[in-house]
Amino acid sequence: MEWLEIFDISLFRSLIRSATPIALIGFGAAMCSASGVLNIGLEGKMLNAAFVGIAASYYSGSALTGFIWGVSAGVLTAILFGFLSFNLGADEVLVGLAINIFSIAGTRYLLETLFKRRGFFSDPSIQGIDPITFDFLVDTRFEKIFSGYTPSIYLVFFLAIVLYLVYYKTRLGTAIRATGENPEAAEDAGINTLRMKWLTVVFSGVLAGIGGTFLSLENMTLFTEGMSAGKGYIGLVASSFGNNTPLGTFGASLFFGLGDAIGIRLQGVYELDSRLILMVPYALTVVVLILIGIRQRIRVRPVPIPEQ
Amino acid sequence: MEKFSFKDVLILFAGTIITIGIAWVLLTVTGFVPREIGKLFFEGAVVGQRNILNTLNIATPYILTSIATVVSFRVGMFNIGINGSMYIGGLYAAWAGYKFTSLGHIPHVSLCIAIAIITGSLWMLLPALLKVYAGVSEIISTIILNFVAVLFVSYMANGPFRADPIAPATPRILETAELKQYFPNSQFNSGFFIAVIIAFLTYFILKKTTFGYELRSGGDGLVGFYPSRYSSYLGIPSDRSAITGMLISGGLGGLAGGIEILGNARYFYQELLFNQGFDGILIAIVGKLEPIGGLIASLFWSALRNGGLFVDYKTEVSREIVVILLSILIFFVSAQKLVSSLERFKFVRKLDAFFTRKIK
Numbered sequence: 001m002e003w004l005e006i007f008d009i010s011l012f013r014s015l016i017r018s019a020t021p022i023a024l025i026g027f028g029a030a031m032c033s034a035s036g037v038l039n040i041g042l043e044g045k046m047l048n049a050a051f052v053g054i055a056a057s058y059y060s061g062s063a064l065t066g067f068i069w070g071v072s073a074g075v076l077t078a079i080l081f082g083f084l085s086f087n088l089g090a091d092e093v094l095v096g097l098a099i100n101i102f103s104i105a106g107t108r109y110l111l112e113t114l115f116k117r118r119g120f121f122s123d124p125s126i127q128g129i130d131p132i133t134f135d136f137l138v139d140t141r142f143e144k145i146f147s148g149y150t151p152s153i154y155l156v157f158f159l160a161i162v163l164y165l166v167y168y169k170t171r172l173g174t175a176i177r178a179t180g181e182n183p184e185a186a187e188d189a190g191i192n193t194l195r196m197k198w199l200t201v202v203f204s205g206v207l208a209g210i211g212g213t214f215l216s217l218e219n220m221t222l223f224t225e226g227m228s229a230g231k232g233y234i235g236l237v238a239s240s241f242g243n244n245t246p247l248g249t250f251g252a253s254l255f256f257g258l259g260d261a262i263g264i265r266l267q268g269v270y271e272l273d274s275r276l277i278l279m280v281p282y283a284l285t286v287v288v289l290i291l292i293g294i295r296q297r298i299r300v301r302p303v304p305i306p307e308q
Numbered sequence: 309m310e311k312f313s314f315k316d317v318l319i320l321f322a323g324t325i326i327t328i329g330i331a332w333v334l335l336t337v338t339g340f341v342p343r344e345i346g347k348l349f350f351e352g353a354v355v356g357q358r359n360i361l362n363t364l365n366i367a368t369p370y371i372l373t374s375i376a377t378v379v380s381f382r383v384g385m386f387n388i389g390i391n392g393s394m395y396i397g398g399l400y401a402a403w404a405g406y407k408f409t410s411l412g413h414i415p416h417v418s419l420c421i422a423i424a425i426i427t428g429s430l431w432m433l434l435p436a437l438l439k440v441y442a443g444v445s446e447i448i449s450t451i452i453l454n455f456v457a458v459l460f461v462s463y464m465a466n467g468p469f470r471a472d473p474i475a476p477a478t479p480r481i482l483e484t485a486e487l488k489q490y491f492p493n494s495q496f497n498s499g500f501f502i503a504v505i506i507a508f509l510t511y512f513i514l515k516k517t518t519f520g521y522e523l524r525s526g527g528d529g530l531v532g533f534y535p536s537r538y539s540s541y542l543g544i545p546s547d548r549s550a551i552t553g554m555l556i557s558g559g560l561g562g563l564a565g566g567i568e569i570l571g572n573a574r575y576f577y578q579e580l581l582f583n584q585g586f587d588g589i590l591i592a593i594v595g596k597l598e599p600i601g602g603l604i605a606s607l608f609w610s611a612l613r614n615g616g617l618f619v620d621y622k623t624e625v626s627r628e629i630v631v632i633l634l635s636i637l638i639f640f641v642s643a644q645k646l647v648s649s650l651e652r653f654k655f656v657r658k659l660d661a662f663f664t665r666k667i668k
Contacts (some may be wrong), residue, residue, distance in 0.1 A: 016444040038447060043609060089645030093386060097589055105631035112626040113338055174384075233451050240448045274462040282452045283458075286438070291450065293442030 012138040013259050016221060018264075019257025021228075023156045024211035025235025026242070026249040028056045028161055028204025033244040034167070035193075036180035040096030041081045042208045043232025044103030049212025052222040054126060055114065057241055063127040064266050064292040071086070074209020075202060077103070086194060100232070108225050109133035121224035130231045150218035152210055157251070159207075163246035176200060208232070241285045243292055256281045314660045315650045316329060316596065316641075323640030327633045335630065345619055352618020353611040354408065357620065361494035368395070368571070370563040371503040373588025374595060374602035375510050376560035381597050382514065383526050383553025387433060389450025390561035391585025392457030397428035397562025398569045399461045402576035403469055403483025405569070415533065416484040421502075421566055428562015430556040431457065433553035437552035440547045446554070454585075477577035478544045487571035499567035511599040546564040590638050609634065 018121050025042050032039040053070025057063055066288035073098040081099055084090045115121050132154065134147045167173040179196040211231070216223050216287055242248025335342040339612035352359055373390050380387035401424040410570060435453060462476070471479035487497040514520040564584060569576055591609050595601025616630030640646065650656045 006492040024527070025430075038445075041445075070448060084639055084643060087645070088643035090639070090642040091644075091650075093388075094589070094593055095639070095640045097388070097586060098635045098642065100637035101586060101590065102632060104629040109626045109628035110633055111629070112326070182327065208394075237448065237452055237455075275459045275466070279456055279459050282456050284453055286444075286449065290438060290442050293438070293444045 011265060013149075014261040014264060015254065015257045016149065016209040017257075018260035019253045020153050020156050021211040021214050021219075021231050022235050022238055022256050023160070023250055023253035024152065024207045024214065025204075025232055026238040026253050028200075028238035028244060029158055029236045030205040030242065030244045030246060031163070031176065031200040032204050032250045033239055034180045035196050036083075037197050037201060037246070038092055038181060039081070039201065039204055040093055040097070040236065041099035042096075042098075042204060042235055043228050044099040044101075045074045045205055045208035045216070046212040046232050047100075047103045047107055047226065047228045048077050050216035050227055051110065051212075051223055051256055053213035054121065054221075055110070055217045057126050057128075057217060057221075058123055061125055061127055063217060064130045066127065066217055067129060070213035071206060073208035073263075074207075074212055075205040077170065078201050078205020078208070082198055086197060107223075110294070111223070111225065120224040122223055124220050125188075126217075128221035129213070134157075150214070152214040152218055155210065160246055160250040167246050177306045180279040190246070211235075237285050239283070242283075243287050243288075252281075252285075257286070314662075315647050315656060317498065318650060318656065319640060319643075319647050320594075320637075321338045323637045327637050327641070329566045329646070330636060331629065331633055336465045337626065338625075340625060341624070342657065343435050343436055348619050348622055349615040351389055353615035357491070358493045361491055362617075363607070363611045363614040364492060364500050365496040365572070366614055368497075368500045368503045369568055369582075369584040370588055370606035370610055371507055371603055372564035372567070373584050374591040374606050375507055375599055376557040376564070376585075376600050377464065377589045377592035378595070378597050378599055379510065379514075379523070379553050379560065380557035381454075381592065383550050385436065385439065385550055385554050386447050387432065387435075387450055387554060387557050388447055388589065389432060389453045389457075389585075390557065390564075390588055391582055392450070392454040393428035393558040393561030394565035394567070394568070394582045394585050394620055395457040395461045397424035398426060398565030398573075398580070398582070399469070399478075399576050400427040400562075401463055401566035401569045402478045402481055405485035406479040406575075408485075409482065411484055413484045416482070417487060417570065419487050420481075421563065424562045424566025424569075425559040426562070428565065429557075429559035432558025433551075434549040439554075441611035446585045461576070461580075462578045465576055471542075473530075475577060480573050480575045481570065485570060487567065489571070495572050496566075497571035502563070502567065503633055505604040506563070507599050514599065523553050525549070532625070550579070564588075577630040590635070593638065594641055 025046060029039055029042060049070040052073035053066045055066075056069035057066025060066065077099060081092075081095055084095045085092045111117055112120055123302070129152075131148045131150045138147070157275075167177070175186065175191045175194050178189065178191055178200075179193040183193050186196075214232075215227055234256055235253075238252040239249045241252035242250070259278055260283055263275075263278045319508040330341045335345055335420060354360055376390045376393075377387065380390075401420045404420040404423045406415075408419060420547075431453065435446045435449040436620065437442075438449050466476040466479060469478045470476055487499045489495055489497045512520075515526055518660075565582060568582070572582060587609070588606075590611070591605045592602050594609075595603070595605035612630050612634060616627040619625050620627035651660075
């Protein structure tokens with residue numbers, strides 16, 4: 001069983017790194033879906049944030065400035081999404097797709113116009129965000145597992161718990177879920193559903209912004225064309241895998257991350273093609289969606305009215 | 309969705325003016341002369357035999373994917389997986405193109421195209437069934453299938469179908485399977501005519517036949533874009549028409565991929581990149597979900613794209629500016645409330661009524 005050897009500590013670290021952007025997007029997508037907004041535009045938000053983050057870091061020479069600008073770019077794109085779909089009555093899915101296409105072209109245009117580059121941009125004066133090491137863990141067995149990640153990775157774990165609490169234990173979480181499940185009833189209960197939708201969309205913009213800067217400033221310090229590489233969509237898939245709950249989404253993201261990490265590791269080493277392994281999470285998502293669908297079908301099966 | 313009305317034309321016109329304004333500002337800020345760029349742009353799009361042919365050639369997959377979108381949206385299925393169908397159809401068209409030897413030109417091409425259509429539509433069978441029988445959102449499942457399609461074709465180009473030891477690619481298709489390129493200076497091929505015929509055929513089927521009415525009835529009762537049970541009240545099985553529409557949509561996507569391979573690329577390779585499936589959705593919206601509207605919008609879209617390529621080639625201006633402007637235009641066109649707010653003006657209402665009467 002020599003293939004078992006790949007399950008070691010570095011696979012774990014690679015898993016966590018792959019899962020982080022997916023989980024960040026997934027949390028945003030889950031919150032949006034919970035409030036009844038299908039947010040396809042997360043991909044574009046992430047890409048914009050990644051580019052603006054790296055541009056701001058390049059011009060200012062400060063990682064923090066890059067981060068703040070990147071997150072603002074994500075939020076601004078989210079506001080554009082919300083404005084078009086809530087205020088101007090455009091279809092959410094269409095706006096999402098248009099934003100994605102707009103962002104891919106927009107970042108490429110700026111890359112060529114501002115930096116005169118094609119394909120990718122990297123420069124020594126770009127400041128990345130440094131990993132955090134915990135001094136008290138040095139030379140213990142936990143050092144390799146818990147220490148030395150970049151801030152966003154810790155944020156993901158933190159968010160998983162916080163969002164779980166918000167989602168189930170607070171009025172706000174209930175209001176968000178009510179907005180998605182039954183908007184009319186939520187309105188009758190005095191919930192401003194439009195405000196809830198705006199809240200989740202802007203929140204998903206913040207998370208997509210963090211996810212984008214994670215790609216360009218933390219994981220690597222460079223920008224490549226279309227570097228989000230479908231992670232916005234995968235996040236959406238992860239949130240449906242997790243039935244739009246925070247912990248479910250987190251678990252699904254780890255699973256996608258595992259697939260990614262194994263795929264990277266197996267590249268060219270074993271006979272088994274890594275692409276087949278990369279397909280597994282998607283196939284499982286389909287299975288989960290079927291199970292969710294069947295469960296809902298059973299739940300709403302009409303009961304025959306007894307004859308008088 | 310409502311029919312084409314004067315309001316829509318007005319908003320399209322206003323949107324175009326505004327996007328041209330944005331382009332003007334962008335070009336001036338980056339230090340170019342907008343007039344010259346515009347002239348080059350126009351030249352690249354529609355002046356000269358070569359440019360026109362290239363525009364038409366670029367339009368081919370857009371026409372097919374936008375028609376695929378039209379069909380799926382009209383039956384009430386929000387199919388985002390047309391890109392995946394394109395990959396699958398393209399891969400199997402290439403396979404059929406080199407596999408079947410000793411066939412004549414017409415039978416071989418027909419066989420390849422049939423295989424592209426069948427594989428593309430089978431690819432959409434799963435999301436259609438999942439939607440109808442398990443209530444799984446077709447948006448999510450088709451997004452998933454897009455990823456699976458990319459992984460699958462890259463696996464196939466690397467593994468079973470690989471011919472070249474250096475590059476992951478299938479063998480070149482045989483000469484009998486090629487769609488004819490008529491001109492030496494352009495890749496324009498007979499696939500364009502197939503696409504145009506398909507557009508008119510779809511128009512005819514959707515508008516003039518019972519089958520088309522049954523298909524449409526699933527989607528025409530949509531509230532926003534979300535399916536209602538309108539058609540089942542008419543006694544038309546909306547589930548069946550949803551599945552049929554989805555299969556047709558996938559088949560057209562597969563055809564788009566197949567034509568790209570048989571007419572342009574001539575073999576399938578791993579780096580092959582399709583994104584016309586996504587653009588097709590936006591084009592179909594500009595064409596108001598009408599087949600002929602989709603055809604015209606695709607020609608418009610590809611003229612702009614080709615103009616952008618020409619400008620990119622001649623000057624330092626990035627070709628992406630076209631896509632930016634087009635997506636801004638989409639923002640305008642899709643903003644329903646913006647369109648309906650135009651009804652406040654009396655002359656818009658009058659002209660609207662005038663034109664509607666005339667068409668009838």
